[in-house]
Amino acid sequence: MNATPQKFLECIAEAENGVLTEKPNEVVTGFAGTKLTGLIQRLVAAIGGDYLEVGVFQGSSLLNTAYSNPDIKCYGIDNFDFFDPKSENKNMVIDRAKQLDISNYEIIDKDFEIGLKEFDGKIGTYFIDGPHDYRSQLMCLAYGVSILEDGGCMVVDDANYPHVRQATADFLHMYPEYKLVFEAYTNCHPHNMTPDQISSARDGWWDGVHLIVHDPEDLFEGITPAIPHNSRFVRDHHVQIVSHAPVATEAAMLMASLSKPWRLPKSIVRYMRARRALTSEIKGKFLTCNTDSSSLSKNTATIK
Secondary structure: OOOOHHHHHHHHHHHHHOOOOOHHHHOOOOOOOHHHHHHHHHHHHHHOOEEEEEOOOOOHHHHHHHHHOOOOOEEEEOOOOOOOOOOOHHHHHHHHHHHOOOOOEEEEOOOHHHHHHHOOOOEEEEEEOOOOOHHHHHHHHHHHHHHEEEEEEEEEEOOOOHHHHHHHHHHHHHOOOEEEEEEEOOOOOHHHOOHHHHHHHHOOOOOOEEEEEEOOOOOOOOOOOOOOOOHHHHHHHHHHOOOOHHHHHHHHHHHHHHHOHHHHHHHHHHHHHHHHOOOOOOOOOOOOOOOOOOOOOOOOOOOO
């Protein structure tokens, strides 16, 4: 890879100036801050090698990166299962790429784990903006180890979330040859911002970012991200084993609405819809301590 430690720091500093060119933003939309997009564009140019992202949505980061780096192949993994109620996002990305005359990109229309497992190339820059639950974050980081070129980097979006920061911290403990060299946050998620704060976040780092660099020569003094108290993750076990675990999100939102009664009707409707959608295959048989192990068998490995 072409980037020295100093070059990484230069990319970070120059990202404060925003994107390299405004042209794609005349066409594309999405959830990204201009500093974050500008950082990715500069990293791809500085490092070389192919670019891969998990989580395409409507193509903002993918097309901005491909447009500003026309000689770099840019891959985007997304099965478009989320934030796409009309199933139009994939075609939207394709149409926008045509408008911008971008041909150096490829959409891998698969679940992120399948897409990463089957990806047989090497990349210089890897952008993680897929599912943000703890396990998905950690798996995205772990899959990156086998596909990232020596000296490459990973950019993690939505680092404001405590479980995203925890995944980064745990990954760094497991893979000490990787270093967190930059972190930036906003004071809350854009969903909870005022209009002025949202405008500032769009011009900045949106919902937080981590930049992780492969540093086998130990050239960086890495950063340790702030992480939540581990009781949050201990409690997760008790959620997973109850019979209605698949509707835990709707149940939690319903409980939260008790303090804001005007939200109760909508929360009740969402909860009841989710509960009615439960099937025997995904609903636990018992009230709690469900193990889903009744069909499992004893196995012993064989010697090759």
